Amino acid sequence: MIKQRIARLLGALLLVTLGVEGLFSPLAHLALMRSMPDCVEAGPMGAAVGMEFRLLTAVPDCPHGSFAPAASYHVVAQAVLTISLAALLLGVLALALAVGVGLRARRVVRQLRGWVARRFRMVAVAASEIVVQLGQPAMEPIVVRSVRTASRPQVRRGPPSRSC
Numbered sequence: 001m002i003k004q005r006i007a008r009l010l011g012a013l014l015l016v017t018l019g020v021e022g023l024f025s026p027l028a029h030l031a032l033m034r035s036m037p038d039c040v041e042a043g044p045m046g047a048a049v050g051m052e053f054r055l056l057t058a059v060p061d062c063p064h065g066s067f068a069p070a071a072s073y074h075v076v077a078q079a080v081l082t083i084s085l086a087a088l089l090l091g092v093l094a095l096a097l098a099v100g101v102g103l104r105a106r107r108v109v110r111q112l113r114g115w116v117a118r119r120f121r122m123v124a125v126a127a128s129e130i131v132v133q134l135g136q137p138a139m140e141p142i143v144v145r146s147v148r149t150a151s152r153p154q155v156r157r158g159p160p161s162r163s164c
Helices: 002-023 026-033 044-052 073-099 101-134
Strands: 066-069
Touching: 002 073, 026 073, 044 066, 073 101
Parallel strands: none
Antiparallel strands: none
């Protein structure tokens, strides 16, 4: 149990470290600034990898040990920034879960849900009492009067019969 918790904690710390390191790299800085330098410093190993993947090109304008960035260099810089941010966020989340913040958050959410349910239950009961008091119809007797009318056929065409 303790070994699993330590392994989770170390994994989370590794993710956070990789995320922070990636965010402070020159590639992430280039992606944030949205500007391309004329020449990029690269060691022998980085230059070989950059030339192989067509990220760097050798031009005579750059001094010895530096290379011009290719068109896909900015895309790779944005990918490094995205991956670094994702690693940092996942690492912070994993670190919070490894430390035990998740259990405490679950308890807080449960208590908050109970509090809201109690409050809204009281509001619902009070509202239903108001509706019941206001919504009762008054029972009054209806007086029915029968009006008897003489049955006379009405003349519908021509002038009224009384006017002649």
